[in-house]
Amino acid sequence: xxxxxxxxxxxxxxxxxxxxxxxxxxxxxxxxxxxxxxxxxxxxxxxxxxxxxxxxxxxxxxxxxxxxxxxxxxxxxxxxxxxxxxxxxxxxxxxxxxxxxxxxxxxxxxxxxxxxxxxxxxxxxxxxxxxxxxxxxxxxxxxxxxxxxxxxxxxxxxxxxxxxxxx
Amino acid sequence: xxxxxxxxxxxxxxxxxxxxxxxxxxxxxxxxxxxxxxxxxxxxxxxxxxxxxxxxxxxxxxxxxxxxxxxxxxxxxxxxxxxxxxxxxxxxxxxxxxxxxxxxxxxxxxxxxxxxxx
Amino acid sequence: xxxxxxxxxxxxxxxxxxxxxxxxxxxxxxxxxxxxxxxxxxxxxxxxxxxxxxxxxxxxxxxxxxxxxxxxxxxxxxxxxxxxxxxxxxxxxxxxxxxxxxxxxxxxxxxxxxxxxxxxxxxxxxxxxxxxxxxxxxxxxxxxxxxxxxxxxxxxxxxxxxxxxxxxxxxxxxxxxxxxxxxxxxxxxxxxxxxxxxxxxxxxxxxxxxxxxxxxxxxxxxxxxxxxxxxxxxxxxxxxxxxxxxxxxxxxxxxxxxxxxxxxxxxxxxxxxxxxxxxxxxxxxxxxxxxxxxxxxxxxxxxxxxxxxxxxxxxxxxxxxxxxxxxxx
Numbered sequence: 001x002x003x004x005x006x007x008x009x010x011x012x013x014x015x016x017x018x019x020x021x022x023x024x025x026x027x028x029x030x031x032x033x034x035x036x037x038x039x040x041x042x043x044x045x046x047x048x049x050x051x052x053x054x055x056x057x058x059x060x061x062x063x064x065x066x067x068x069x070x071x072x073x074x075x076x077x078x079x080x081x082x083x084x085x086x087x088x089x090x091x092x093x094x095x096x097x098x099x100x101x102x103x104x105x106x107x108x109x110x111x112x113x114x115x116x117x118x119x120x121x122x123x124x125x126x127x128x129x130x131x132x133x134x135x136x137x138x139x140x141x142x143x144x145x146x147x148x149x150x151x152x153x154x155x156x157x158x159x160x161x162x163x164x165x166x167x
Numbered sequence: 168x169x170x171x172x173x174x175x176x177x178x179x180x181x182x183x184x185x186x187x188x189x190x191x192x193x194x195x196x197x198x199x200x201x202x203x204x205x206x207x208x209x210x211x212x213x214x215x216x217x218x219x220x221x222x223x224x225x226x227x228x229x230x231x232x233x234x235x236x237x238x239x240x241x242x243x244x245x246x247x248x249x250x251x252x253x254x255x256x257x258x259x260x261x262x263x264x265x266x267x268x269x270x271x272x273x274x275x276x277x278x279x280x281x282x283x284x285x
Numbered sequence: 286x287x288x289x290x291x292x293x294x295x296x297x298x299x300x301x302x303x304x305x306x307x308x309x310x311x312x313x314x315x316x317x318x319x320x321x322x323x324x325x326x327x328x329x330x331x332x333x334x335x336x337x338x339x340x341x342x343x344x345x346x347x348x349x350x351x352x353x354x355x356x357x358x359x360x361x362x363x364x365x366x367x368x369x370x371x372x373x374x375x376x377x378x379x380x381x382x383x384x385x386x387x388x389x390x391x392x393x394x395x396x397x398x399x400x401x402x403x404x405x406x407x408x409x410x411x412x413x414x415x416x417x418x419x420x421x422x423x424x425x426x427x428x429x430x431x432x433x434x435x436x437x438x439x440x441x442x443x444x445x446x447x448x449x450x451x452x453x454x455x456x457x458x459x460x461x462x463x464x465x466x467x468x469x470x471x472x473x474x475x476x477x478x479x480x481x482x483x484x485x486x487x488x489x490x491x492x493x494x495x496x497x498x499x500x501x502x503x504x505x506x507x508x509x510x511x512x513x514x515x516x517x518x519x520x521x522x523x524x525x526x527x528x529x530x531x532x533x534x535x536x537x538x539x540x541x542x543x544x545x546x547x548x549x550x551x552x553x554x555x556x557x558x559x560x561x562x563x564x565x566x567x568x569x570x571x572x573x574x575x576x577x578x579x580x581x582x583x584x585x586x587x588x589x590x591x592x593x594x595x596x597x598x599x600x601x602x603x604x605x606x607x608x609x610x611x612x613x614x
Binding site: 045156 | 224225235239240245258265268269271273280
């Protein structure tokens, strides 16, 4: 039952992501990408990671894609103009093949999937996913967390510098 | 675990069916007498002037970018607020540092006039 | 009946109940709004269809269904069709996590009056409300009309701005309850409601949800004085109806959430829990209608200033001050 469900969701995700790169109209690409994010969120839920699922929708589908849709609306890009150059097609397929090869190589080495962490479904169901992530983030990974704020600060300044003519 | 999400899946299905049904019924039942004038975009009864495909101020763009950044900040606040009582004073301090650093960015945005609409 | 079949039956009953009650309430909220506004403005309001005009929503439904359903020339076909559904569906789904009554004892088992008691319930609500912007944005953009485009761009910027202050104002309630689960948040308010500890957060949340519902004084995306009807100018028939009903469902859902987060959910003396929840939620709906009858519309720059320069920093400071005080206690 669960495998069947996974198959459906994964198939929709793959289809939607193919649509992202084949749609001529940028807004349809953006919508397909949102659908892909929804499928990813569903997969997170089936993997006992509801916090990740919520964040996936909240940040990716609800904030980053809003920016992309907003830009498409503001610039009024209707359809893609110009053809894709053969260079980019060649380059893209090379990268795709390389990544595929890498994935196969990694999965065939059993040591990659052999080890398990200490956190499993039983623990998540007992303590809660949000609590586990929070505990790791605010005690063990305190420094990366604080550095994130500096990263966000840089991004805020960058956003202003990019869009303001006079600074 | 998954059991909790099944009812939501059912509700999603019902809501989608409801939405699509009302759209389909509306286009089936309603009468259809289109004419060129009727299908013209509304512009106070005048002939439409120019095109509705204008470009917009970059102002809106910066609002969307700042929204992403502050939204991510908010996301960091939720796990913290759940664990707040267990983390104790130490937790308040670390989140204080986090928020103060971002407040610097906020003040920068304000001082540079990115939040002004004239 | 076997336990599993009973389980499924109970769940389906709850889902059906929620769905129909919310839809009917939304339809009658439109009617109530017209009557209450008429009363505020010393008019009669709709009173012809049925006793006291009570069948007006039905008449409206028939009218909307039989209206000509046209698509303006140059509109993006699929987006124009789908945008109303994108606006209405997230509003319905949000109701899934709201506890609307105390757990019942049915057939020897405890049945929580809530479709799904997620342990990330609050984030579920925020995620859905961040998705709800697409209906407004794409509907206006697809119509190929200047008013609609202006309305949807204004609407998008307004919705994301106030989403921020709405999300931040909920952090103190989570700090007090120690959980993102909505039933835990309600449970933590058994003694004293969170509005007592967090009046500022409640005020920020209330203003933000008024803006999220696009109600006067925050109805700049559909300001009829200048933008005709904003993002749904070109919509007719049931497609317009879906936008409309979505907006009123949103009022009920956000009222219910305000009740859950700050007014103790279904807790209250004398009356049964379900009644308390309904009374509080409808009080919010009445408050929004009252606001529409009383307040003038904000200018766009004032609206953005309020969101970005007042509510967001206040919410952040409120979080830190709350943390500080709770630790000193």
